[in-house]
Amino acid sequence: MAIAVADEALEARLRARLASVEIALAQDVRSRAPFVAEAASHLMAAGGKRFRPLLVLLAAECGPRTESADVEVAARAVELVHLASLYHDDVMDEALVRRSADSANARYDNRVAILTGDWLFARSSELTAQLGPEAVRIQAETFGRLVEGQILEGVTPTGDAVEHHLEVVAGKTGALLATSARYGAMFSGASAEIVAALTEYGELIGTAFQLSDDILDIASDESGKTPGTDLREGVPTLPTLLARANGETAVLDALAGDLTQDAPLAAAVAVLRESKSLQAAREYVIGEAERAKAVLSVVPDGSVRTALVAFADAVATRTR
């Protein structure tokens, strides 16, 4: 997902600022201990979309103090929390590849990956402390929601499985995106009304972003992941949960096969691609993006609101 902003001056400003955040992030992962610096810079150097810093910077366009140095500190802090969570996530998921590179657990081992995640979270906390007690409180709350989402992911739902999945996704991804947009609005001095709206906007596009991943697992040949990976591994996704909730028999029959085998897996992907449940999942994601756009009504009309609207659309319709 590239930056696509209609206003050229705004786009140039965001690009320049993102470049400055990037340079600072490379410094943030330095350590006096060379091995710590190497392990901590491993995933940062491997790539990443810098989606969260971009959201901080874009949200900061809504306040009178867009250029405030605190905005860039906040952009670095949220990216470091995200990076920390990836080190831990790959240990839990036993993932060997991240950002087309070896995951930290594959390159080093679980111990190094876990401790490097902790170290990155500590670095993020140092930055957040520079932003004052309210930012620290928000970071603590966000961290709690991230961890809750991750814990719930491993818990078998006792109630509605779709609701459970939405709760997991809101915690895992919505929370940090909400905080990214909130920090941008807060540290640029936007009004309380705009800060609240941007927080909700971030939460909604975060949810849409993570749920679109569920759709890409089935629908995309260009996502950078093998189609059907979640199906093969039995990971619940919105389309399959909707198929179960709505009793879409063609899908349920296809899912009943041994999806660890290539032929039944390919058949299930083909059935799901044509299913009502995939369509319903797409509509849900588009609905979340529409809700995100609706909360922007308090942002004055202009190039910044247009860019935020385009950002929400890009999240909902991404193909990779």
Ligand code: FPP
């Ligand atoms: C990726 O999900 C994982 C997350 C978005 C968040 C994981 C949260 C934690 C590990 C909590 C600990 C947090 C910190 C800050 C140390 P995924 O596994 O579904 O997606 P993937 O395809 O990117 O692996």
Ligand code: MG
């Ligand atoms: Mg994972």
Ligand code: MG
């Ligand atoms: Mg995971």
